[in-house]
Amino acid sequence: VSGTLGNSKWIVVASSVHRWDDTRILYRQAASLSALGKVVLFAPAPFRRKKMGNITIIGIPPWHHKHQRIRLIASLYFTFRNNIKHVKSIHVHDPELLPLIYLLHRKNKHIGLIYDMHENYKELIYSKSWIPLFLRSAIKKIYVWVEEKVIPELSGVIYSPKELKNKLLSLNSRAVRIENYPILKRESAFPNLEEIKRGNNKVVYLGQMRRIRGIMELIEAIKVVSKTIENIRLEFIGRAVPLNFEWEIKTKIQQLNLESYISVRGHLPYDEALRLARDANIGIVTFLPTPNNISCLPNKLFEYMQLCLPVIGSNFPHYAEIIEKNNCGLLVDPSDPNSIALGIIKLLSDPDLIKKMGNNGRRAIDNEYNWENESNKLLNFYYETLSVNLL
Known part of the structure; x- marks a missing residue:
């Protein structure tokens, strides 16, 4: 420099x-x-x-x-x-x-x-x-x-x-x-409320993949979900930190025979990542309860809301202030794969609830969180x- x-x-x-x-x-x-x-x-x-x-x-x-x-x-x-x-x-x-x-x-x-x-x-x-x-x-x-x-x-x-x-x-x-x-003006990457059409049982995780962000627990949850919803799909969009953590993620996926259910796409340009995520049914933000995770609101929570995705989030007080206040998702125990799985199954089994919560989240972004x-x-x-x- x-x-x-x-x-x-x-x-x-x-x-x-x-x-x-x-x-x-x-x-x-x-x-x-x-x-x-x-x-x-x-x-x-x-x-x-x-x-x-x-x-x-x-x-x-x-x-x-x-x-x-x-x-x-x-x-x-x-x-x-x-x-x-x-x-x-x-x-x-x-x-x-x-x-x-x-x-x-x-x-x-x-x-x-x-x-x-x-x-x-x-x-x-x-x-x-x-x-x-x-x-x-x-x-x-x-x-x-x-x-x-x-x-x-x-x-x-x-x-x-x-x-x-x-x-x-x-x-x-x-x-x-x-x-x-989120920025309201960047509308090219985001759908309007009336454009939401989903039915693919796709779940998305956006952003850096770190162990303390509940990645391993989420993979185990998909194993549970796959026994009830055969065509479940999880997409990880983001880089692993540290880089060798990606190898651990892929190894875990192979050990649980989830290669046909989970894909790891790596880092993508911001708007491209959001355009890929917009076709999902649910956005996941199940960070583990570390002191910093408990006190901070992650960006992806609001990005999911702008994409009209209902959110499955950690049962932290800060998350509850957003998710419960706006009725835009479900809170789960991030350290319990079964709790995460039950949340995913509940939403994917109720398309009307997905649409209602997704629209609620988007309105909250338009009116307040922008x-x-x-x-x-x-x-x-x-x-x-x-x-x-x-x-």
Whole structure:
């Protein structure tokens, strides 16, 4: 990562982890912020530079080892420092970038600095398989210390898990909750209510496949369902994390003789994945009860709702607030394959219920859970916290 930002004043968005085409960062936030001026996005990408409307994407090399990650963060710091006079604000999306913006802030207090917390990071540490078990508690303490040191110095904080509200407001009064809801304008990938025609007993899982997201339990549930519904189909659409987990998934499918019932399609472009999912009957989001999973609402929940898919979700309080409130799906025990299977069988046995719940979910997206509403919150937040910088 090197070079200059030129003579323009930029709104900088940066991630050292999330891909350049991350839906929250690029298609929602960066696209909305481009209404305020030129946006430059630094994120892992297979190219060096790309322009999309008022957004310039600077590709940074994906890291594969810890030392590469450290060098990458250092490189970002020097790039920002050397071009600081061309920067209006810096909006970072990863906890490891907190020290970076803190160091920049010490000598550049006129620059707007925003930290975006997608998840409850201090709890997420315990589910990171690459962190040795004996180090996780210590790393959590270090992260909390950094958070309490840096966040009060920032221009503002954006967060998603609502449990973080009181803690963040105690550190910085300029904290706002902004969810990653679907974009209503991207209608090409989504059906209208009257266009829904299904009868193929297809179930879909969208997004990254991780062990803590209940993938193995879902496979076992399909084995149970197949004894009642012979033409059941499950499609996994997304990459496995870590990559060798895909081998475990396929091995599990073979062991249970489910090759004709389950397909693993891997990562697909966002709109292509949604177009493939739109023909399903049910969307699955049965994450296992880890602290972070319990406190966060996954994107796929709302994507299923926009696709008019009834949802089978984990029986967590946050999920219930959406699914039960809008009568758009069923709650199950994500750690029990039989509970998941019963939910799938109940819906597939009642086409009218599928249609009713699917339509309920879509109406909720149209009326409440959409990015257009969240975009207004984001722009107002920028105006209120960074009004001087944006002039």
